[in-house]
Amino acid sequence: MNVSRRDFLKYCSMTAAALGLSAHDLLGLKEALANPNGPTVLWLQGAGCSGCSISFLNRISTAAPKTAGDLLINSINLAYHPNLSSLAGDAVVNVINQAYTKGNYVLIVEGAVPTAFNGAACFAWSYKGVDKTFKDAVNMLASKAAKIVSIGTCAAFGGIPASGGNPTQVVSVATATGKPTINIPGCPPHPDWIVWAISQILLKNAVTLDANGRPTALYAKSVHDTCYRKGTEAAKSFGQATGCLKELGCKGPSTKANCPTLKWHNGVNWCIGASAPCMGCTEPTFPIANPFYKNV
Numbered sequence: 001m002n003v004s005r006r007d008f009l010k011y012c013s014m015t016a017a018a019l020g021l022s023a024h025d026l027l028g029l030k031e032a033l034a035n036p037n038g039p040t041v042l043w044l045q046g047a048g049c050s051g052c053s054i055s056f057l058n059r060i061s062t063a064a065p066k067t068a069g070d071l072l073i074n075s076i077n078l079a080y081h082p083n084l085s086s087l088a089g090d091a092v093v094n095v096i097n098q099a100y101t102k103g104n105y106v107l108i109v110e111g112a113v114p115t116a117f118n119g120a121a122c123f124a125w126s127y128k129g130v131d132k133t134f135k136d137a138v139n140m141l142a143s144k145a146a147k148i149v150s151i152g153t154c155a156a157f158g159g160i161p162a163s164g165g166n167p168t169q170v171v172s173v174a175t176a177t178g179k180p181t182i183n184i185p186g187c188p189p190h191p192d193w194i195v196w197a198i199s200q201i202l203l204k205n206a207v208t209l210d211a212n213g214r215p216t217a218l219y220a221k222s223v224h225d226t227c228y229r230k231g232t233e234a235a236k237s238f239g240q241a242t243g244c245l246k247e248l249g250c251k252g253p254s255t256k257a258n259c260p261t262l263k264w265h266n267g268v269n270w271c272i273g274a275s276a277p278c279m280g281c282t283e284p285t286f287p288i289a290n291p292f293y294k295n296v
């Protein structure tokens with residue numbers, strides 16, 4: 001894990017168009033990253049599957065910076081990430097507490113917040129033998145955060161953990177904390193969306209959000225708007241390489257995301273390109289409104 005800030009800038013240059021970063025933004029980002037007093041980032045994981053972190057890891061596996069550690073540890077002061085921090089136990093909680101004492105950090109939350117049983121369905125850490133519920137950890141750290149970013153549909157809207165009977169009364173980070181969040185939904189979110197959000201914070205750019213807290217720079221158009229299958233004859237079966245998938249349940253018309261133009265896996269392909277319908281994974285209604293998921 002020895003990739004420099006210059007490599008991060010190179011990465012940003014490579015994806016500047018996709019991220020919507022202007023040449024002016026890149027210059028500002030260079031200065032922001034050169035600042036040794038850049039923002040500390042605390043990344044929490046709650047009720048979720050860690051898929052957002054995995055998505056992020058996958059994005060940067062083929063281009064510098066090649067690992068999440070390169071980006072987050074060497075370019076940004078990542079004080080805590082459950083999967084990436086080398087410290088554990090009380091030692092890592094000391095790091096979290098030091099950041100909390102200073103305040104003004106960026107809080108990234110992945111996963112939703114269970115609130116039933118006084119939060120005891122999900123724990124963030126144990127310190128000196130005392131367990132900390134995820135609900136209490138999120139509320140504590142949100143209270144002194146400069147920005148809160150909800151990564152993934154679970155953190156942004158509740159997502160799969162909040163669906164069905166929801167016996168642990170899972171809610172979004174914004175609902176749990178009562179604080180505004182920058183929502184980067186997706187199940188998982190595209191890794192470039194995550195990088196975009198972090199970049200905007202480093203640049204101190206104002207982020208325009210839609211009614212669901214999503215940046216309009218990423219989630220303005222529906223998937224259907226720019227889908228290459230729009231206006232084509234209806235596909236008759238799943239996996240069909242041509243034809244509109246709407247009659248097979250595609251949620252593209254009611255789903256906001258730039259997947260058709262950005263694509264996934266470093267621009268290789270995306271859901272509909274792989275002949276699978278859009279599942280509406282960036283919407284607050286996911287997965288309830290999806291015909292492929294039924295309550296049992």
Ligand code: SF4
Binds near residue numbers: 224253
């Ligand atoms: S496949 Fe889905 S997103 Fe594409 S044109 Fe049809 S309904 Fe719209």
Ligand code: SF4
Binds near residue numbers: 186223256272278279
């Ligand atoms: S195409 Fe639809 S289901 Fe696939 S990642 Fe984009 S928003 Fe999610």
